[in-house]
Amino acid sequence: MAATQVRGQRIPRLDAPAKVTGRAKYTYDVDQTSDPRLKGMLYGAILRSRLPRARIRRIDTSKAEKMPGVRAVMSLVGEGAEVQYAGEALAAVAAETWEQAKDALSAIEVEYEPLPFEVDTDRAYEKGLRSSPRVERRGRGEDGFDEADVVVEATYRTPVQIHTPLETHGSVVVWTGPSQVVVYDSTQVLFSVRDSLARELNLPPENVQVICEYMGGGFGSKLWMQHYTPIAARLSRKAGAPVKLMLSREEDFLATGNNPDAVQTIRIGAKKDGTFVAFSRRSYGTGGVGGGADLPAPVYRFPHLYLEHVDVTTNAGPAAPLRAPKWPQAAFGVDSAIDELAAKLGMDPVELRIKNDPSEIRRKEWQIGAERIGWKEKWRPWGSHKGVLRRGLGCGASAWGGGGGPGSVAEVEIFRDGSVVVRLGTQDIGTGTKTVVGIAAADGLGLTPEFLRSDQFRVYIGDTRLGRSGGSGGSTTAASVYPAVYDAADKALARLKEFVAKKLGVPADRLVSQGGRIFDKQNPTKGLTWGEATRLLPTEAISQRGEWRPGMTGSGVAGCQFAEVEVDTETGIVRVVKVVAVHDCGAVINRLTAESQVIGGVTQGISFALLEGRLMDWQTGLMINADLENYKLAGAFEVPEIDVVLLDMPERGVIGLGEPPIIPTAAAIANAVANALGVRVRELPITPDKVLKALGKVPS
Amino acid sequence: MGKGRKVSGGVTRRSFLKVAGSGAALTEVLTGCRPSAEVAVAEEQPQVATKVSVTLRVNGKSHRLQLEPRVTLLNALRHHLHLTGAKPVCDRGECGACTVLMDGKPIYSCMLLAVDADGHEITTVEGLAQDGRLHPLQAAFVEKDALQCGFCTPGFIMAALGLLRENKNPTLEQVRAALSGNICRCGVYTRIFEAVLEAAKKMQGRA
Numbered sequence: 001m002a003a004t005q006v007r008g009q010r011i012p013r014l015d016a017p018a019k020v021t022g023r024a025k026y027t028y029d030v031d032q033t034s035d036p037r038l039k040g041m042l043y044g045a046i047l048r049s050r051l052p053r054a055r056i057r058r059i060d061t062s063k064a065e066k067m068p069g070v071r072a073v074m075s076l077v078g079e080g081a082e083v084q085y086a087g088e089a090l091a092a093v094a095a096e097t098w099e100q101a102k103d104a105l106s107a108i109e110v111e112y113e114p115l116p117f118e119v120d121t122d123r124a125y126e127k128g129l130r131s132s133p134r135v136e137r138r139g140r141g142e143d144g145f146d147e148a149d150v151v152v153e154a155t156y157r158t159p160v161q162i163h164t165p166l167e168t169h170g171s172v173v174v175w176t177g178p179s180q181v182v183v184y185d186s187t188q189v190l191f192s193v194r195d196s197l198a199r200e201l202n203l204p205p206e207n208v209q210v211i212c213e214y215m216g217g218g219f220g221s222k223l224w225m226q227h228y229t230p231i232a233a234r235l236s237r238k239a240g241a242p243v244k245l246m247l248s249r250e251e252d253f254l255a256t257g258n259n260p261d262a263v264q265t266i267r268i269g270a271k272k273d274g275t276f277v278a279f280s281r282r283s284y285g286t287g288g289v290g291g292g293a294d295l296p297a298p299v300y301r302f303p304h305l306y307l308e309h310v311d312v313t314t315n316a317g318p319a320a321p322l323r324a325p326k327w328p329q330a331a332f333g334v335d336s337a338i339d340e341l342a343a344k345l346g347m348d349p350v351e352l353r354i355k356n357d358p359s360e361i362r363r364k365e366w367q368i369g370a371e372r373i374g375w376k377e378k379w380r381p382w383g384s385h386k387g388v389l390r391r392g393l394g395c396g397a398s399a400w401g402g403g404g405g406p407g408s409v410a411e412v413e414i415f416r417d418g419s420v421v422v423r424l425g426t427q428d429i430g431t432g433t434k435t436v437v438g439i440a441a442a443d444g445l446g447l448t449p450e451f452l453r454s455d456q457f458r459v460y461i462g463d464t465r466l467g468r469s470g471g472s473g474g475s476t477t478a479a480s481v482y483p484a485v486y487d488a489a490d491k492a493l494a495r496l497k498e499f500v501a502k503k504l505g506v507p508a509d510r511l512v513s514q515g516g517r518i519f520d521k522q523n524p525t526k527g528l529t530w531g532e533a534t535r536l537l538p539t540e541a542i543s544q545r546g547e548w549r550p551g552m553t554g555s556g557v558a559g560c561q562f563a564e565v566e567v568d569t570e571t572g573i574v575r576v577v578k579v580v581a582v583h584d585c586g587a588v589i590n591r592l593t594a595e596s597q598v599i600g601g602v603t604q605g606i607s608f609a610l611l612e613g614r615l616m617d618w619q620t621g622l623m624i625n626a627d628l629e630n631y632k633l634a635g636a637f638e639v640p641e642i643d644v645v646l647l648d649m650p651e652r653g654v655i656g657l658g659e660p661p662i663i664p665t666a667a668a669i670a671n672a673v674a675n676a677l678g679v680r681v682r683e684l685p686i687t688p689d690k691v692l693k694a695l696g697k698v699p700s
Numbered sequence: 701m702g703k704g705r706k707v708s709g710g711v712t713r714r715s716f717l718k719v720a721g722s723g724a725a726l727t728e729v730l731t732g733c734r735p736s737a738e739v740a741v742a743e744e745q746p747q748v749a750t751k752v753s754v755t756l757r758v759n760g761k762s763h764r765l766q767l768e769p770r771v772t773l774l775n776a777l778r779h780h781l782h783l784t785g786a787k788p789v790c791d792r793g794e795c796g797a798c799t800v801l802m803d804g805k806p807i808y809s810c811m812l813l814a815v816d817a818d819g820h821e822i823t824t825v826e827g828l829a830q831d832g833r834l835h836p837l838q839a840a841f842v843e844k845d846a847l848q849c850g851f852c853t854p855g856f857i858m859a860a861l862g863l864l865r866e867n868k869n870p871t872l873e874q875v876r877a878a879l880s881g882n883i884c885r886c887g888v889y890t891r892i893f894e895a896v897l898e899a900a901k902k903m904q905g906r907a
Contacts, residue, residue: 012842019850020838022785022825029784166789166851166885216851217885249790430849430886592845603887628794636876639889
């Protein structure tokens with residue numbers, strides 16, 4: 001990578017001022033004051049099945065149509081249709097006020113014929129509501145266990161998790177012509193929403209414009225066009241007015257995706273000296289009415305491996321990928337079992353991991369993390385902690401791809417007054433992409449962080465009218481957009497240099513742009529400031545497009561985390577005292593926001609370890625905690641000191657970091673709890689009741 | 701299973717509370733809450749409340765609005781005054797994203813009817829920056845990167861402002877307690893704490 005000024009520094013995100021002042025207009029916020037085309041905007045709402053499985057005998061919307069303010073009503077299912085989960089969409093309305101729309105829903109009459117259902121994963125498994133097993137085998141598979149001196153086996157459970165982005169799912173639609181539609185959508189995939197909606201509405205893609213300048217979180221649940229977008233488009237067409245259709249919190253819980261649960265029975269075989277020889281895992285889990293509960297293979301070196309997975313079907317909403325989909329669950333199982341093995345072997349768990357870790361980077365990270373948490377001084381074997389309040393240490397491993405690829409078309413424009421405009425149709429899902437785009441342009445142009453944050457520098461993203469870009473999933477965004485923007489900036493600079501070269505009488509290839517100056521590298525005093533240089537432009541502006549440039553990115557990151565916890569053996573409450581998170585992401589682009597990514601991943605990992613989980617009532621088939629009071633998320637009291645160590649390895653190129661930091665946290669915490677107590681809780685979330693059961697203080 | 705069940709949809713606990721609060725006929729609303737009610741739909745229709753005049757004083761400006769009595773302060777701000785800084789997230793006082801100040805104290809604007817805010821001084825996040833200059837709390841959130849997606853940010857800033865008005869020099873634990881009614885799903889709490897402590901320092905220096 002070329003010498004750069006901005007990459008690797010701490011740049012406050014460019015859209016932060018808009019976010020802290022309330023100026024940022026999210027999909028939920030857009031209205032006629034932000035876009036005059038939205039004048040007369042109606043509020044949409046969706047009626048959803050209250051039963052987990054039923055045949056719809058009759059659906060009558062006639063009363064709703066006559067309600068005050070109601071402008072459009074649509075049935076979404078025909079009579080005789082079968083609904084498969086509570087929360088499935090049945091009908092939709094649009095009305096002049098939000099309150100009227102909600103009223104109209106209650107006037108729609110639905111006659112259900114209840115049908116047998118199952119929402120409990122274990123019961124569904126027993127009933128045979130499951131796929132045939134998917135098997136993966138390496139080496140001699142399970143036969144490899146005959147080489148082991150020591151074997152551990154245990155079953156680990158993780159719950160269904162809900163993404164709960166704070167901005168619920170939804171779209172705002174306005175038809176700007178008979179076959180022209182503009183959609184604000186809270187999405188991670190602008191262009192995919194555009195193309196999907198164009199297909200649904202039978203329009204050419206260029207007639208559909210999708211906008212998402214700010215979005216309030218998705219975590220994987222906004223990775224494709226969901227049902228509400230075409231519903232909003234049809235309501236809008238029917239009513240002849242713009243429609244805002246944002247889902248309620250309950251709808252978000254029931255019908256926008258979830259992270260499957262897992263029941264994993266793991267066996268690990270090892271030599272007496274701790275060398276791993278064989279790993280087997282039999283798992284099942286439910287992705288509701290869809291599949292997708294399969295788990296990834298362990299990151300440690302196992303010559304013999306056997307994985308068998310079964311997807312269980314239940315009457316619940318379909319699954320969606322959630323930040324590092326299924327990796328935290330798998331890590332919880334694998335790293336828990338490794339600690340159980342370490343206890344059996346009487347080995348230090350960090351040494352055992354280093355011995356069996358194929359990643360050179362992570363072997364280094366284990367040492368850094370152990371030092372930062374004070375492993376040598378603080379770690380005591382399992383069962384040696386006494387007293388009411390017991391502290392313990394644990395760790396877990398992370399791995400991820402994070403590579404990028406072609407598909408982004410960026411534009412960089414340099415104006416005669418010195419200002420710079422960067423355009424790319426990517427989206428910032430809270431990861432800091434807009435700032436990454438800015439940094440790439442500043443690096444390509446040789447500008448300073450101060451310039452980047454000034455009024456002279458503007459970045460436009462979040463609109464399909466801009467150059468095409470891919471979705472934000474799989475931690476691929478940074479490595480996909482950085483090289484494209486850099487390429488455009490580099491080409492724009494090359495054109496600017498032609499004018500500077502003429503002025504200075506120096507060949508263009510001897511000119512360097514750095515720190516806001518363009519100068520002769522053989523005689524650095526000979527040069528022009530950025531402003532002097534741009535004034536040489538013969539036209540108002542020059543503009544260049546750029547595409548993904550190979551050689552600037554890598555893939556494959558490693559990480560590990562250490563947790564220190566304190567468990568109250570009388571109340572069963574687990575308090576996380578500290579987490580040390582050591583990660584690499586190749587070249588760090590923005591250290592400030594990269595650290596925030598890690599902090600966020602760890603915090604979500606704590607939430608998964610100790611709090612979260614969907615609760616289904618098997619008798620009614622309904623989710624009983626579909627709200628933010630009873631679906632527990634980590635809050636201000638749950639968050640410990642988080643020590644982030646980011647390795648900067650520019651030689652590896654840009655690699656994504658969004659997902660890896662959530663992977664090892666729950667494993668590290670579960671191991672720390674087991675270390676503190678001397679007994680293990682093998683099911684997440686580790687709630688006080690489970691701790692007390694594990695201690696034998698309450699009946700299990 | 702042969703006999704079908706009529707279920708009227710869409711009546712939530714909150715709309716029940718709101719309609720009940722506005723004085724609509726209770727019996728009609730209650731039938732709507734009973735999932736198996738075999739009642740003709742025509743009788744279940746909620747009544748339309750008469751609009752009432754409400755004067756909201758927001759960020760130092762008075763606004764006279766005609767609102768149904770069931771409209772929450774949050775929806776009055778967002779739908780009628782187009783102030784969308786306060787966010788709707790949980791719609792029932794569980795997450796703090798809709799936090800505004802009423803007479804200087806943080807409240808959940810989704811849990812208060814606009815009519816009950818009549819005559820009180822409301823401050824929203826839009827009212828903090830003066831002459832284009834960020835309030836020290838806002839500036840600290842920017843510099844410390846105390847946000848990611850940013851959807852919870854206005855609520856956190858208003859809750860923190862409420863704290864700093866009461867306690868100019870809070871400890872970390874006091875900051876945690878003051879922000880314990882707010883949820884940040886992206887999970888940057890530790891940076892939010894840093895930003896609030898930093899802003900407290902800056903604001904003290906200024907005073």
